Each structure stands twice: as C-alpha cells, then as structure tokens.
Amino acid sequence: MKATDSLYRRLITWLLLPLLGLGALMLMQAYRSAHDAADRAFDRLLEAASLAIAEQVKWQDEQLWLDLPPAALEMLATDAEERVFYALYDNHGRFITGNADLPALPGGDDSLRFADTRWHDMTLRVGVRPARLDSWSQRERFEVRVAHTREGRDQLTWSLFTGSASRIALMALLAIAVVLLAIRIALAPLTRLRRAIRHRDPRTLAPLDLPLPRELAELRETLNELLARMRRVRANQERFIGDASHQLRTPLAGLSARAELALRQPEPAAWRSALETIQASSARTARLAVQLLSLTRLNNPEAAPAPSTLDLVAVARDATRDAFAACHRAGIALELDAPDTAIPLAGIDWQLEEALNNLIDNARRYGARHVTVRVQADPPRLQVEDDGPGIPAERRLLMLRPFHRGAETGDGSGLGLAIVDSIARGHGARLTLDDGRHGQGLCVTMTFQGDRA
C-alpha cells in the first residue's frame, strides 16, 4: 500500500472523475443543441427569402424570368454581415440567373432542403426550394437556391452555448460541494473510531464501545475479539507472575528463617546443617529464577528467533556432552544413542539444547541412575529416557503446566517440562510422555513434523 493512499482520496477520485466526464458530455450536448437552434432560426430566413424569390419568377419570352425583390436578400444579411448568394435554375438544372453558381443538394423531391457546404473556401448554408410556375399556360419547373455564410449562425450558437455552459458550471460546482460534504459525513464514523482508539489508555484492554455503522461495527467487533484474546493472554501472564513470585518467595522465606534460627543456636554443628540447607535451597531458587526467565522468553511471540537448518545429532551430542560432567559426578550413567549420519531439521539449536538439558536435569534430580538421549530419523525424533520413578500416566498432562511438580520430594522447580513443552510447540513438534523401556522410569519424546529441511 502506498503511503499516500487514503479512503478520502479514493472516494473523491471515483466520484469526481465520473462527474467531470458527465459535465464534459453535457457541455458537448449543450453546444450541439445551441448549434441546432441557431440553424433552425436562420433556416426560416432562408425559407422566407427563397419563397419571396420564387414568387417573383415569371415566364417571359419563352424562358424563366426573375425580377429580384431587394427585400429577399436583405432579410438574409443580418447584423453579422454575412455574404448572401442566390441563383435560379431551370428544370434541367441550367443556371438562369443569380449572383453565384451555387451547388445542388442531393435529394430532389418537392420539399425544401437545407445543408452546409464548402464553396470557394467558405462554409455556406444553402437552402434549395423546388417550385413551378403557377400560370394557366405554363407549369414549368424551376429551382431557387439561396445561401449565406455562417457568421450570424455562429454568433447565435455561441451566445446560446455560453448561457447554458455557465448554468452547467454552476450545477457542477454545487455537485462537487455536495460530494465533498457527503464524503466527509460518510467518513465521520471512521474519524470517531480513530479518536476513540487514540484516546484510550494504553494499559486498558476493555472492549471498544461506540455506535458505528454496520461496516465499521464489524471492524470494531474484530478489534474487540483481539482485545479479548489479549486480555486472556494477560490474565495468563498475571497468573504466571503471581505463581512465580510465590514460588520465589517461599524458598527465600525458608532461607531467611533457617539462617535466623541457626544464628540463635550456639553449636557449630547446627550452623553446618543450616548452611547445607541454605546452600541447597539457594541453588534451587537460583535455578528456578533462570528457568522462569527462560520460560518467559520462550512464551514471548514477539521475540521468536528465526529457525535455521541444524543437525539434530550434533545438537543432541553437544547437549549430552555438556550435561555429562555433572551427571558423572552424581554417579549417573549418561549415554547418547544416535545414528552416525546427520539428521537435518529446521529449528533453533540453542532451544533444542535447552530442552534436552532440562530433560536430562529432570532425570538427574528425580533420582534416575541411567539416562539415555536418543536421536532417530524418519520422523526426526529426540528422546530422553531414564530409569527413575517415572510419572503416573494420569498425571503426565498436568506436568506440562508450570509449577506442577511430580514427586513432592524431588528438588525440581516444576518448570522443566513446561519449558520443554514450549520449545516443542515452537518447533511444531509433538511431545509425548511414556513409560521407560522396561516399564519403569520416564521416556520423553519430541517428534518433529516430517518437513525435513
């Protein structure tokens, strides 16, 4: 869309262009009717002059004879000082008398005919009157041709035309004014909607409530649906923040109380035990803070990074290598079961590594002794299987919700699987939780859609 595009401009263009076209047509029509009216008026003069001449035609000395009445020609020469011509022709079209050899007009029955012709570089209006002598002895046919130049007619045409043109212009101006006014009135609800949106408090997500015409009401409803979705997202976020602050506050309160208690006790053994508790609890709290941040980032659709082509095997190898030392120190056997060939996939490598880290970490924290990271092709699949206590089938879905912990005794934060779930959804992967191979432990699988990059 161009920056200059506007509804107002579109309406003006599409209403005024046809209006201008119509105005031009009306002007043409006005000119034509002025022309016709002028011709009709002046043709009466030609008719009268030709009649006056025809009445003076006599039979004398065995031929036609014309005694030209001066008034007949004077009536053709108006104020515009046209040049006037007349001629008399006999039955066979022979020139008898006149001041010019005027051209004949096609047609040839008994009626009076008029036409414009070019003659000696002049535009003439010619009138031809067929007639016959009216005496008892002679009924000879003859033809009277009269003509004059068009100056008077053009003058009349022009004055008639300018009169109607000014009326048309006035009407056009009125029409334009009405169109502009109508557009402004029709677009007024749009302006109201814009003002209503602009004057809103940016923090409020309340629905827009203002009366609007039907077409804009649909837009308002769409906006309100969007606002409703945003309200739900915000409610979710607020609940999450509430949960998070509760989750952070509880261990902090515990830390503080434990330290206070230890300070009241005189025996170093009590201090030692308190310090051990404090160390474990603060490590857990710090990890919780990291996971909260990570989950918030994952759930922010604005900050979704673009996927690139990665090798699932390399991602799994890196993640497993990273987790190896910690597992080894904790006495947990960590293995990677992956094919030798690369498995290409469109994804975000650090997110997939984070998902694997969380799954391995969960297994470690919930008492697994043996953890296997497995990569499979067709369809591409990442799997982390452990031999820990597992999760009962009916509770597995709940585990994907933040702050739902499996075993109450474990020292997990309840966010690990929520993070994995977010990452799986971001990759369009299906996340499944099953029993481990030998009926014990947990096996978490991310199955990616077949679209291998």
Add this chain to the structure above:
Amino acid sequence: MKLLLVEDDTLLAETLQDALGLAGYPVSCLTDGNEARERLAGRHDFALILLDLNLPGCSGLEVLATLRSHDADTPVLILTARGAIEDRVRGLDLGADDYLAKPFALDELEARVRALLRRRHPPGAHLQVGPLAFDGLAQRFTLADEPLNLPPREQRLLGCLMRHAGEPVDKAQLAGEAFAEDTVGDNAIEVYVHRLRRRLADSGVELRTIRGLGYLLTES
C-alpha cells in the same frame, strides 16, 4: 599458576578467590571491565582467566576480544548470569574455551578450571588420575608408583585421555589430538583402547566406553 578473575559482584568474587585459593590456584581479582581490558591488552602471566560478561565499564565480550587480538592461548572461562545457550554460543565464537552459567556449584567450577588447565598443560606438567600419573618432564607414566612402559602410540593416546580426564573423548577428537601427524583409523584406535584397558585392569583407573560420546578415563 596464577588465575585472573574478572567479576564485579564482591561477594561472589571473594568467595571464588578463597575457594580457588584453597584448591591451590592463587587468584587476582578485578571488578571493572576497562581495568581488565587494560590489564589484558599487553603481556600477562595468567594461566587462566575467569570472565564475567556483565561488567561495569565495558562488557566481558569486549575484554575477551581485546585479549584474543594478541593472545590465542590463555584459556578463558566465561561466567555469566545470562543463562541461555544462545549467549554461550556467542562467547565461544569470540574465542572463550568454556562457559558456566550462574548459579553454579563450586565443585563444578573447580572441575572446569582443572579441565581447562590440564588441556593447556605446558610440556613438563604433572598429570594425575587416581593411581595413574604422568611425569611431563620425563615423558613417563607410572601406575601406583610403578613405571608403566607403553608403545609410543598407546602413550600418546593415554596422554590425550589424561588431559581430558573426567570428560568423554570421541574417536575423531583422539585421532586429531593424539595422532595429528599420522592417519590412524577408527579400528586402530579401538585396538589401542583395548590394549590400554587391559593394562589398566584392576588398577583403580578405568577406561570406559560411553555410548555415543566416546572414551572416558576415570577413577573406578
């Protein structure tokens, strides 16, 4: 073997200084990014640098870039509160050797420091895994104080595994680090590993195969 710690949080800095000092590594401590950059712009005698990324003055990544512009060898371990692996990749791209996200356990930090120092061991350093020891000066292995005589290739393989003790090393890495000059196939490596494993049997040190990750030299 002096270490440099660049960390602006005084509680963490003092704690790490004490902990690493107790582990036998004297630590100098800097709290400002610009100070650290000046200190590392020229010659220095630190064996390892622990670098925070969020520093007052200039960022840890800039300090790292300054160091790497003239010194490609000194190992750098990044410590940061930015947990995402995304940031780690950036640090490693700039030439850091390892990365530890805060919060971390002290023993994790000590293990990483030990691993980094071992990897960059100067010729002549002494390496020890359980009863197995390597005297770098004499280029000799001893097992429970008894000399362990090995053919040259097995010696190079065991040296490489000792430098990476505690972490799995895969065949490609072994081929590159232990046998850089001559081409050694995967099958040959398996044969050497098999022989080494027999020599180390019941000695308190074992050479495990970690599925998918490689070989691990560890105390039993």
